[in-house]
Amino acid sequence: MPLHAAGPTQIFTFPDVPALSQGLDTYVAKLSDEAIRRHGKFTVAISGGSLPKQLAAVLKHNKSVDFSNWIVYFADERCVPLDHEDSNYLLAKTELFDHVDIPQENIHTIDNDLVSDPEEAAEDYISQLAKTFATKDSVRFPVFDLILLGVGPDGHTCSLFPGHPLLKEMTSWCAYITDSPKPPSERITLTFPVLNHAHHVAFVAAGAGKQDMLHQLLDAPGHLPAQMVKPVTGTLSWFVDDAAAAKITSATYKGLERL
Numbered sequence: 001m002p003l004h005a006a007g008p009t010q011i012f013t014f015p016d017v018p019a020l021s022q023g024l025d026t027y028v029a030k031l032s033d034e035a036i037r038r039h040g041k042f043t044v045a046i047s048g049g050s051l052p053k054q055l056a057a058v059l060k061h062n063k064s065v066d067f068s069n070w071i072v073y074f075a076d077e078r079c080v081p082l083d084h085e086d087s088n089y090l091l092a093k094t095e096l097f098d099h100v101d102i103p104q105e106n107i108h109t110i111d112n113d114l115v116s117d118p119e120e121a122a123e124d125y126i127s128q129l130a131k132t133f134a135t136k137d138s139v140r141f142p143v144f145d146l147i148l149l150g151v152g153p154d155g156h157t158c159s160l161f162p163g164h165p166l167l168k169e170m171t172s173w174c175a176y177i178t179d180s181p182k183p184p185s186e187r188i189t190l191t192f193p194v195l196n197h198a199h200h201v202a203f204v205a206a207g208a209g210k211q212d213m214l215h216q217l218l219d220a221p222g223h224l225p226a227q228m229v230k231p232v233t234g235t236l237s238w239f240v241d242d243a244a245a246a247k248i249t250s251a252t253y254k255g256l257e258r259l
């Protein structure tokens with residue numbers, strides 16, 4: 001069985017979180033290897049929340065991954081200093097970056113001097129993205145090799161929340177929000193067109209607390225933010241543990257796959 005294939009959403013289920021981390025390691029290592037062979041680098045965007053820990057648990061020990069060619073962005077970031085306990089960067093640093101050899105200049109953080117001005121911080125982040133993704137041929141949207149996303153109990157992903165005007169943002173690469181219902185209220189976030197131009201997008205969700213939302217997202221059509229992630233040509237995968245997957249019933253997904 002291929003790990004992923006263009007086309008319909010693939011859902012990989014695991015008995016528990018350690019097994020899910022093992023599966024993520026296999027998946028990310030393969031995509032990293034493919035991307036580095038193809039274009040000499042692996043461009044990846046990482047979310048906050050529980051994802052960095054789940055991602056890093058096994059991956060940080062994987063000596064076969066060429067982290068020196070990773071280029072890392074944040075799918076969203078809270079507008080707090082980089083050493084603040086709410087910083088997605090600090091979390092990813094503690095869980096992953098401190099254990100592997102990603103060159104510091106390849107880790108694109110929110111500008112620490114701009115965290116009190118979300119609009120400026122988002123503008124700066126667009127400039128950082130342009131350094132990696134704009135060529136002299138110019139690109140319409142960044143095309144990440146992989147974007148790793150979490151999902152909230154209200155169906156939000158990144159800092160894209162249900163009913164928020166940012167759901168309609170279709171031109172800018174990175175936007176700011178000052179009224180996030182999930183604290184802290186000020187954040188920057190990649191936008192849907194960026195998410196949907198990636199080669200691969202993977203959601204990661206674990207625990208019984210995600211059961212109802214996964215059932216809602218995957219068993220019925222809708223317009224919640226996580227349901228608006230529909231890669232134009234890329235793949236969409238879900239990595240879930242059995243507890244989170246327990247209420248998924250749709251025939252579309254009846255072949256929940258073990259990785």
Ligand SMILES: O=C(O)[C@H](O)[C@@H](O)[C@H](O)[C@H](O)COP(=O)(O)O
Pocket residue numbers: 047048049050051076077078088149150151152156157158159182
């Ligand atoms: O910075 C953030 O708050 C996140 O990027 C956010 O979108 C997160 O991924 C979800 O809220 C899921 O969080 P949990 O995995 O902790 O439930």
